[in-house]
Amino acid sequence: MADVAALAGVSNQTVSRVANNRSNVEEETRQRVLSAMRVLGYRPNTAARALVTGQFRTLGLISSTLGTFGNARTVEAVTRAAQRAGYTVNMVAVETRTERAVHEAFGRLTMQAVDGIVLIEAQILDTPALRLPPGVPVVVAGGDAGHHHAMVDTDQALGARLVTRHLLDLGHETVWHVSGPEDSYAARHRAASWHATLKEAGAAVPPVLYGDWSAAGGHEAGRHLARRPGVTAIFAANDQMAIGVLRALAEAGRRVPGDVSVAGFDGLDEAAFLSPPLTTVRQDFDVVAERIVSLLIDQIATGAAPGSAVLLPPRLVVRESTGTPPR
Amino acid sequence: MADVAALAGVSNQTVSRVANNRSNVEEETRQRVLSAMRVLGYRPNTAARALVTGQFRTLGLISSTLGTFGNARTVEAVTRAAQRAGYTVNMVAVETRTERAVHEAFGRLTMQAVDGIVLIEAQILDTPALRLPPGVPVVVAGGDAGHHHAMVDTDQALGARLVTRHLLDLGHETVWHVSGPEDSYAARHRAASWHATLKEAGAAVPPVLYGDWSAAGGHEAGRHLARRPGVTAIFAANDQMAIGVLRALAEAGRRVPGDVSVAGFDGLDEAAFLSPPLTTVRQDFDVVAERIVSLLIDQIATGAAPGSAVLLPPRLVVRESTGTPPR
DNA sequence: CCGATCGATGTTCACGTAAACATGGCCGAT
DNA sequence: ATCGGCCATGTTTACGTGAACATCGATCGG
Structure with missing residues (x-):
């Protein structure tokens, strides 16, 4: 900065003012300083700036x-x-x-x-x-x-309610849930809202299965559900787990959505291109x-x-x- | 730092030495300084430190x-x-x-x-x-x-060669390629190596289709390929596009791998749970x-x-x- | 027993910047 | 004409730290 000041023939402070775009510098002076900065390749030092400004x-x-x-x-x-x-x-x-x-x-x-x-x-x-x-x-x-x-x-509760209601409205007697890990706030909110929505609708509340947000976790939960007769609707707490669930159902020969409906959560870009394309809740x-x-x-x-x-x-x-x- | 020094009854420099874990401080002094730091909630100031050390x-x-x-x-x-x-x-x-x-x-x-x-x-x-x-x-x-x-x-060329060879070795006459965008180095390397591998094997080199790394892009390319008779093997430049390709083939009623083989690239965790599970190249x-x-x-x-x-x-x-x- | 050496600690200073205050010239109002 | 005020600019200083050097006491070898 001192070099710039010297080259432009001004004081340090004026250079500082130009660097910070202060208004009270004459246009001509500003230009002189700017060109001096360019010539010398001056870059303000963040550390010094932070030190003084906090x-x-x-x-x-x-x-x-x-x-x-x-x-x-x-x-x-x-x-x-x-x-x-x-x-x-x-x-x-x-x-x-x-x-x-x-x-x-x-x-x-x-x-x-x-x-x-x-x-x-x-x-x-x-x-x-x-x-x-x-x-x-x-x-x-x-x-x-x-x-x-x-x-x-995102209003997780609203999202979970929307999917759950959607599945109930389609005529499913109840909706199974593959939750995210128990120590995730988002997972808990989604699960709680799914639970509440079922109860409001007078539907039975099946036990929750837990995954770890990954497709592998979803796959494991899906295998349990695929073996279970009477499961017609599954709400996975995120799309990645839904992918695993879809796979498990396919392996078990259960058709989606013919035998079982599956919905996810998040709005993964790939969700639209799965087989079948995945119903989901898109977060902004x-x-x-x-x-x-x-x-x-x-x-x-x-x-x-x-x-x-x-x-x-x-x-x-x-x-x-x-x-x-x-x- | 001055406060810490005062409280511990030492000089600034000694505090600095303790903060930087220098060896030449007596254990007792160090403890006194450390406890003073704790009492005062002292945190070294990165800006000042950076200013002086560069x-x-x-x-x-x-x-x-x-x-x-x-x-x-x-x-x-x-x-x-x-x-x-x-x-x-x-x-x-x-x-x-x-x-x-x-x-x-x-x-x-x-x-x-x-x-x-x-x-x-x-x-x-x-x-x-x-x-x-x-x-x-x-x-x-x-x-x-x-x-x-x-x-x-990652050795992109090697990866592309591995997939292409894999498909040729399975008996496919040639391999079609859905590339990433032309302005991507990775995409270019993969495409070039695919091309070279085909030529080495004496296989025909079909025209390249371009996607944008997304499932949507892969889907569009996949629709073209699905309409095209004689396409039996597709190498998508990443797994996300492969998802789109798989979907397009499914929509067209072409079975994977019965009618067409599809491989991706990257090693997406979800790739193992697609329908069918996707052959891919895993990068570390x-x-x-x-x-x-x-x-x-x-x-x-x-x-x-x-x-x-x-x-x-x-x-x-x-x-x-x-x-x-x-x- | 004395000087050399070494380890623990203190003192001074510079790092690059912007804030605070100072200076001086110019303009407009009285 | 005079004075207050404003604008462009300069001067001084502090920000918190670690490097360099200084000091002081203890230890050790001859």
Whole structure:
């Protein structure tokens, strides 16, 4: 910066003003400084800037795996939204799902330079009310409204209700559910809403099967269900598990949707091209991410209290994998 | 830090030494400082540290979409590998595939504080030889060995050769190819190797169909192929497109593998649970990422010349979607 | 028993930037 | 004509840390 100042024949401060697009610099001076910057290949030093301003223009992002479609899409959408807002994203992957791991990630991030943190919380943590060290704004993507941070999520309950109702409306006596892991908030919300919807409709509530969000997990659950007579409708808690369920049914010679209807959740792009094309609930990850980032940036700017919970409606996409039950 | 020093009754420098785990501090003093840190909730300031050391312990990661399985897996694996090495990952998503966009991302990143950059280069850039501003170590994940940076990738050519040979060995007269977009290095490598393998075997080389890595793109290509008599083997350049191809064949009433064999590429977890389970080429993204990160950190540490190109072998996974041609 | 050496600790300084305050010239209102 | 105020610019300083160098006491070899 000193070199630029010298070359342009101005003071350091004027260079700083130009670098930060301040208005109170004469046009001619600005041009002189800009060209000096170009000549010298000047790049402002973020560390120095952050040191003096206390701002990093960086958001931390804590996620577990990118192997589930929802996480990957959320991470990408958050990154894009942050970029649009002039922020960079610092990613941390947590290996395990314990609170300690998240705390560690959190530490790594606050030690690193972030202004706020997005926690993609597919997993329920050790303690019911997630309490992270204070001082850094946090927005949780998915989870319970219960804890002490702002939260944004697709309305999982609504989504589960939509699929379950859809299957009941087709005439199925009840709907079986292949849930995600028990320690996932999303999985619990979907399962709870499926349960409630069945009860409201006066339908029997069959036992829940648990998967791990993967096709392999869905396949295993599907094999149990395929052996079970009377199963005519299955709601898998995500599309990847639904793929496994479809496969298990195919292996058992049960036709979809002739013998059994299958629906998923998430809105995987590939879902439309499975055999048969999969009925699913599409989440709008872009909007979720947009809200997450704007909420977080608000918190950073105002230092205001968190606490709000935003739920965004998903949309039921009916395809060929669901139909009327066999007579 | 000053507060900690005061509370522990030592100098700033001693606190710094403890914070950096230097050996030359007496155990008792260290404990006193550590407890003072705990009491005051001290966290070292990364910005100040970076300002004085010139190191950020951060890697930049430039990627296009996370929608393709390969990218998502690579991003996750790189993040994990970087974490293990004590680095944080700063992610930038480029919207378009032009060189300008990458340059912009690059600028955003060098302006931000990174010690090195990983470029996940699914797309060919405007200029054939990618030339980025010098001064920052770069490792390219995928791409041509031609350009001026270190490169690590799965051996795409080997993978494509394995699938193509596999299909020829089953007795197919030739193999059709649904390629990824023309501006993708990976797509080009796979297509070129498919082409060469056919020629080596003396098989006819059918025209290439192009997709965009998505199931929808694969579906469209698949519809063309399904109408075409004499097509008995299809190699899709990734698993997601293979899903679309499978669907198109199913819609056209052509049986897999009875009438047509289909193989993919990548090793999508779901591939094993499609109907039929998909033959594919599995890339070991974890190892690729490991190498990328270690290469990059080496470059950062030594400031040494780049230039090396590392190719890691993929593995053919044969499943039920490929079989002998119809007689 | 004394000087050399070494380990623990302290002191000073620079890193690159933007905030706060200072300066000086110009313009418009009285 | 004079003065207040505003605008462009300059000067000084602090941000929190680690490197370099300084100091001091203890230990050890001759």
